[in-house]
Amino acid sequence: MLGKKVPFVTFRTRVRDESIEGPNPFRWEDKTSDDYFKGKKVVLFSLPGAFTPTCSTYQLPDFEKLFEEFKAEGVDEIYCISVNDAFVMNAWAKAQGVEKVKVIPDGSGEFTRKMGMLVAKDNLGFGMRSWRYGAVVNDGVVEQWFEEEGFSDNCESDPYGVSSPQNILEKLRAAKVQAA
Ligand code: BEZ
Numbered sequence: 001m002l003g004k005k006v007p008f009v010t011f012r013t014r015v016r017d018e019s020i021e022g023p024n025p026f027r028w029e030d031k032t033s034d035d036y037f038k039g040k041k042v043v044l045f046s047l048p049g050a051f052t053p054t055c056s057t058y059q060l061p062d063f064e065k066l067f068e069e070f071k072a073e074g075v076d077e078i079y080c081i082s083v084n085d086a087f088v089m090n091a092w093a094k095a096q097g098v099e100k101v102k103v104i105p106d107g108s109g110e111f112t113r114k115m116g117m118l119v120a121k122d123n124l125g126f127g128m129r130s131w132r133y134g135a136v137v138n139d140g141v142v143e144q145w146f147e148e149e150g151f152s153d154n155c156e157s158d159p160y161g162v163s164s165p166q167n168i169l170e171k172l173r174a175a176k177v178q179a180a
Contacts, residue, residue, distance in 0.1 A: 001135065001143045006044075007114035008033045011104055014086040026090075033111070035102065037140040040076040043172075045134040046117060049126060050084045052090035054160050063165045067100040070165075073172045075136075077102060083109045083118070083129045089142055106130070115150055120153035134163035136172060144171060 015029045036042070045063065046103065047055045063070075063078050070078060078101045085107035093103045104111075110123045112130040121129045132150050136144035148159040148166055161167065 001115060002145045004142055005140050006033055006037055006137055006142065007088055007111055009106075009111040009114065011036075011106065011111070012086055013105060014090055017170060028086075030105075033140065035079075036079060037137055039134070039139055041074055041138045042077040043070060043134065043165075043168060044079045044081060044137055045165075045168075046081045046112065046115075046130040047132050048082070048121060048129045048158065050082055050088050051095075054158060055082075056092075056096065059160065059164065060092075060101065063101050064096070064098050066165045066169060070172070073169070073176060075172070079104050080129070081106050081111065083107065083112055103133055117147075117151075118121050119151065119155070121155075123154040123156070130158060130161050132158070134168050136168070144168070144175065146171070 011031045013029050013031050014026045017025055017027045020027060045059065047059060049055065060080055063080065067078060080101050081104040083106050086105040089103040089105040105171050106112050109128050114118055117129045117131045118128050121127065132148040135142050135145035146163045148157055148163055
């Protein structure tokens, strides 16, 4: 994916709307790849599922903790994407107390498929999900790529290392030093 543009996709998000009365004041809001990526430098990380242990214990909370350090490296936004619907992604962000990292629901898997990262996880009863990866995306173009080893369907393990926030931050800093 290095040097390639991220696919153009419309994501079906759910946003809070105080004008809606009742116990569930949310409405649908479509957001496109352009809304998320155009004119911004972002870190995108993609994982196999909301509420799963490694993602909930390490990856998402660590990106949230390190958000200001990413900002200092010129990153405007950090996005967490998963093949989960907007209800699940919002519930996970709320449960995790995440305020800085933004979640993107790729419920249909369209973005993940077009990124070439869709894998079967039927061995876990998950269906089609994302292989774990991260990317630095500048104005929609992938500038740095962090794909976990062993891309495969029904993988018995869940490699996690290169797409960790610590590694991505280190590589961002190294790229800055090299460019100076
Ligand atoms: C984990 O994040 O630990 C995990 C992810 C996918 C399947 C099982 C576990």
